[in-house]
Every structure is written in C-alpha cells, then in structure tokens.
Amino acid sequence: MDRIAEFRKWKVQCLSKADLSRKGSVDEDVVELVQFLNMRDEFFTTSSCAGRILLLDGGINGFEVQKQNCCWLLVTHKPCVKDDVIVALKKANGDATLKFEPFVLHVQCRQLQDAQILAVRSTHGLEVPLSHKGKLMVTEEYIDFLLNVANQKMEENKKRIERFYNCLQHVLERETMTNLHPKIKEKNNSSYTHKKQRNQEKAHGQCITKENDKELENDDDDDLGINITIFPEDY
Template identity: 50%
Template structure:
C-alpha cells in the first residue's frame, strides 16, 4: 500500500506528457474526484475528440502520422476540408470518445471502475493525397461525429454521477483497515452482486461493469464510455 502511494505521488508530480500539456476540461473533475482517493491514480485521459490524421500508408499510428485537425468540440465540414488540403498520404477522419486510464491499488478497486462501450468512428478519406469520397459524404460524416460528440458529453456527465454514487457506496474504502481487508473486500462484492441484479432487470444499460478478471490484471482499469 505504501508502494502504491509512492507510485501515485511520483506519477502526479510528473509534467503532463500530452500534446496539450493539460487535462481536457470535461475530464478534469473526474481526475480530481479519483485522485482525491488513496486507492486511485489517473494515468491519462481524453474527453473526446474529432481528428483528421495523415499517414504514409503503413498504418494509423500516433507516432507515425501528421495531425491535420484536432478538436474536442463539434466541428464543421469546412474544418475538415481545410485539413484535407494539407494531406499528402492516407487521411483518416476519426471520432474518439472519452477515455480515462486509472491505476488502482487493489483488484476490487479496478473492478469497481472497469467500464467499456463502443462509441467510435473511423473512416479513410484520401489515398496518396487524393480525396476518395465526396464533399457530401464528408458533410454526413461530420454530422454523425457531432451527434456522437453530443452523446459523449452526456455520457461523461452520467458516468461522473454514477462514479460519485459508487464511491459513496464504498466510503469505507479508505477507512476499513480497523475491520480488516476482508471487510473491505465484502463491501465491493456486495455492491457488485447488486449491480449484476440491476443489469439483469435492465438490459438497456449502456455501461456494463466487466467481470473478466483478465481485463483488470495489473490493477489497471480503462474506462471508455
């Protein structure tokens, strides 16, 4: 436990390694909520974005591409068309939803957080600098991406409210040691059983806690909503 505290202090003291060098606005409060707890440490985050990247055709990789457009807000067709004027390789239009990586002190902490859903969009637009789709199709893609961005913002708000409730339900997490670690574990087990029952009676839930132990190995939870 002391080792986790040292690791957390070291990580939070590092300069922000992102291109922006700062937390995205909509992810900042979630990071504050989690980092205020001894059991959690945020590692990286993105509150959702639209991008146009240009690669040499060997694959879309962050370290092997040119960023032609990056925005964390709804965009317009003109923004994409202007970005494509600079493309010389294979340009790809992407919408990427909110993502948050969290280091957890114990396995049950990661199980409390592990959430995933599909809310992405990725479409190739040009090949070797030549536009392969119509402007009408690009306008349609922008419309779809903007709808996803709006839904993404709603999901962040819903997730934050759910997280605060989950942490309140696990309030003893930072004060359970007088009762022993077994008691701490039982709090999580009890809550996860209740969640499972709720999910079975409500199949429309979009955010599903993952029971797959393999996804939580290394005490690491990845949240994508």
C-alpha cells in the first residue's frame, strides 16, 4: 500500500472513532474550521479546543498542575464571572490554579509540505495559583482582576481563530491554484530559491545576532504559508 492510500485509510479509521474528550463534541467556535480541514485530502484532525478558562485543584506537594491527576473545579469555553470561581474554590482541598488555555488544534498531515502550512505558535495563555492546601491565598479583588484578564484573552483568542481560518483558506486556495498551473509553481520555486540565496549572502561575513537570525527565519516563513506571523508572540 502506498503512503497516500495508507494515510487515507488511517484518516477514515480515526474520524470514525467516538469523541473521547470530556465534552464529547467539537467546540462551537472551531466546528467550521475542523470540518474544513477534515474535508481536505491532505489533513485530518485528532483533537481540538476552542480555548477555555479552568479552575483546577491539584496536589499539595508542589505548584505544578497535572490535569490528569487533579480535580476540575470549573471549566468554561465562555467568559467567566467571579461568583462562579468563588463557589468552585470552596471545593478545593489542595492547590487551586486558575488557567486560561488558548485555541489548540492537533492535525495529522499527509506530508511535510502540508504540515508546514499549519505551523503556528502562540504564547497566549495564563496560569495563576489561587489557594494552597485549600486556603485562599489571594483577595476576591485580585480574582476579579484575573478574570478580566482571562476574559480579554478569551475574546482575543476568538479573533485569532477567525484570522487563522481565513488565512488558512487563502493559503490552501493559493496552493491549489499553484498545483493546477505548473508555470506558476515553477515561478514560485524560482523566487523561493533566489530568496534563500539572498539570505545566505546576507548572513555570510556577518556576526549573526538573535535579531538577525529571527529576521532570516521570518523571511523563509513567508513561503511556508501560515506561520507565526498570524499569532504574534508579543501578546
């Protein structure tokens, strides 16, 4: 069996399995994006989360929270209010931590070139301990402040999902047109080769600082499709 046929078979098997997530279904804000990817021959999704605010009660032997070994006191994919957090905190016996987790999407890709199109990074998160051994360590005013921050991140996260989806559609449409017109593909490959040569000449004979190195990487990323420029790291 060739690799393409093997990938297609694997995709059918994975998408036919039951959803084993806690919610048991795809989050509303990413349903359209997930369906779009699964309709493409070169992708299929294995898990996703549109972004959420969590209150976790972990162990009392350290502040590192392991979600598989802790109690979920509260979880929401919508903006959160202080009263809900205060009520949930009363159930904490260990170290309760408030977290905001941004949009996550795990995708299996048919080949490396397809994976490069989906290469995106983001540091848009939040994790703050609130109690220790069941004792609240912060004021309600501070909890209210944290929730304002978390809710703002949730709103920004939704915008990023929309931006990612729109850019992904644009890149894949451009990729399809390139594959249908070999002359365009040849021209793009030639342009990419010239750009690589310019970058090598630029780097040669210089002391490459971190800033220069980052600039070279960003130049290359333009030809890989969607990359870190969609979700800037300075959020």
